[in-house]
Amino acid sequence: MEGFKFEEQEFFACCGSSKFAKEMSKASPFSSLDEAVTAARDIWFNKVDVTGWLQAFSAHPQIGHNPSPSSHSTSAQWSKGEQSTAFATATSSSLQELSQWNTKYREKFGFVFLICASGKSTDGILAELKRRYPNRPIVEFEIAAEEQMKITELRLGKLFSTKEKVPSTGN
Amino acid sequence: MEGFKFEEQEFFACCGSSKFAKEMSKASPFSSLDEAVTAARDIWFNKVDVTGWLQAFSAHPQIGHNPSPSSHSTSAQWSKGEQSTAFATATSSSLQELSQWNTKYREKFGFVFLICASGKSTDGILAELKRRYPNRPIVEFEIAAEEQMKITELRLGKLFSTKEKVPSTGN
Numbered sequence: 001m002e003g004f005k006f007e008e009q010e011f012f013a014c015c016g017s018s019k020f021a022k023e024m025s026k027a028s029p030f031s032s033l034d035e036a037v038t039a040a041r042d043i044w045f046n047k048v049d050v051t052g053w054l055q056a057f058s059a060h061p062q063i064g065h066n067p068s069p070s071s072h073s074t075s076a077q078w079s080k081g082e083q084s085t086a087f088a089t090a091t092s093s094s095l096q097e098l099s100q101w102n103t104k105y106r107e108k109f110g111f112v113f114l115i116c117a118s119g120k121s122t123d124g125i126l127a128e129l130k131r132r133y134p135n136r137p138i139v140e141f142e143i144a145a146e147e148q149m150k151i152t153e154l155r156l157g158k159l160f161s162t163k164e165k166v167p168s169t170g171n
Numbered sequence: 172m173e174g175f176k177f178e179e180q181e182f183f184a185c186c187g188s189s190k191f192a193k194e195m196s197k198a199s200p201f202s203s204l205d206e207a208v209t210a211a212r213d214i215w216f217n218k219v220d221v222t223g224w225l226q227a228f229s230a231h232p233q234i235g236h237n238p239s240p241s242s243h244s245t246s247a248q249w250s251k252g253e254q255s256t257a258f259a260t261a262t263s264s265s266l267q268e269l270s271q272w273n274t275k276y277r278e279k280f281g282f283v284f285l286i287c288a289s290g291k292s293t294d295g296i297l298a299e300l301k302r303r304y305p306n307r308p309i310v311e312f313e314i315a316a317e318e319q320m321k322i323t324e325l326r327l328g329k330l331f332s333t334k335e336k337v338p339s340t341g342n
Contacts, residue, residue, distance in 0.1 A: 045307060054221070137220045
């Protein structure tokens with residue numbers, strides 16, 4: 001087995017930028033998760049343009065909302081899993097406040113509030129949203145891109161763990 | 172006369188972001204050009220989101236190209252004036268090279284190469300394009316926004332100079 005080979009669509013589920021998925025597919029196969037993460041960071045920060053960043057951001061459901069189980073089902077399932085702590089710690093009033101702040105955030109910045117939610121409570125996410133809200137749009141844009149990269153790394157890990165469970169039958 | 176009052180459309184000719192034009196209109200009248208520039212900087216860097224930046228960038232013709240004398244005729248005429256040194260110093264080979272690099276730039280960054288061209292030769296512009304090309308997309312995005320602000324300041328100056336020539340007849 002020479003390395004881990006994935007479909008472009010699998011990379012797209014990790015990060016919803018077409019350019020990212022295409023470049024990752026070109027750069028694969030990868031010999032390890034570490035190699036894939038290194039390539040992903042290079043592609044995301046150096047090759048995907050700002051429109052590609054916006055495209056990837058728009059693939060996320062609003063935080064605190066269940067993604068609709070539609071087209072990108074892998075991404076939707078992952079998103080639900082990443083927010084499991086948030087959902088477990090949510091009260092109806094905290095979810096309502098989060099929803100109001102999400103709207104406020106989107107009006108100011110033009111994209112959804114992005115945070116690597118894994119292990120974070122609803123109150124923790126809300127506090128972070130309020131802390132980031134006063135940022136200048138360009139500053140917040142870069143922070144969101146860094147959060148996207150954290151999410152991508154987690155999802156690449158999931159992708160690789162799936163592949164290890166199903167070894168190639170080729171040799 | 173209480174101050175300089177402009178139409179939203181006039182601010183849009185200075186900077187092609189709808190949000191910028193709307194906020195400038197709300198902030199006016201201005202008692203001086205300085206006051207208008209201060210407001211413009213605050214609006215552009217703190218209130219216009221990244222999609223608004225991209226909208227403003229897309230209002231510019233490719234550098235070295237004459238803008239088509241269509242809808243935004245004030246902006247088109249200003250753009251032509253700002254590039255007068257470039258046009259005067261252009262040769263057919265330098266224009267061809269500039270055109271090729273413009274294409275390369277747009278493919279990498281997803282928006283037109285933006286530079287405050289006033290007083291710059293075609294060779295100077297080309298050298299600057301080549302120098303900026305290796306930048307990361309997010310870095311180049313911020314540089315382009317700064318160049319847009321320089322252009323906006325020049326254009327606000329032109330707007331104010333027109334108004335001074337036609338004083339209010341109200342009092």
